[in-house]
Amino acid sequence: MYGALWRVLPGPVWLRVILMLLLVVAVVFALFTWVFPWVDGILNPINVTVE
Template identity: 75%
Template sequence: MYGALWRVLPGPWWVRLIILLALIAAVVWALFTWVFPWVDGIVNPIEVTVNQ
């Protein structure tokens, strides 16, 4: 999968690297902006109890 992604990207290796880093940064930003807050609303860690 990573090899196919690398072959699809245009330009020399350094341009591909910059594009991949930008894509990774966009995915991480989207996770922290939308996905993690949505999951936090579903899985509330405050309601966790531990029995001793």
């Protein structure tokens, strides 16, 4: 998968590295902003307290 993505990205190596880093940051941001809160609402974890 990473090899295919690397071949699809345009430009020289330094530009590909920057684009890959931007893509990783965008995916992590999307996961923490929308996906993880949505999954947390579905799973509804039990409130656990330690005494």
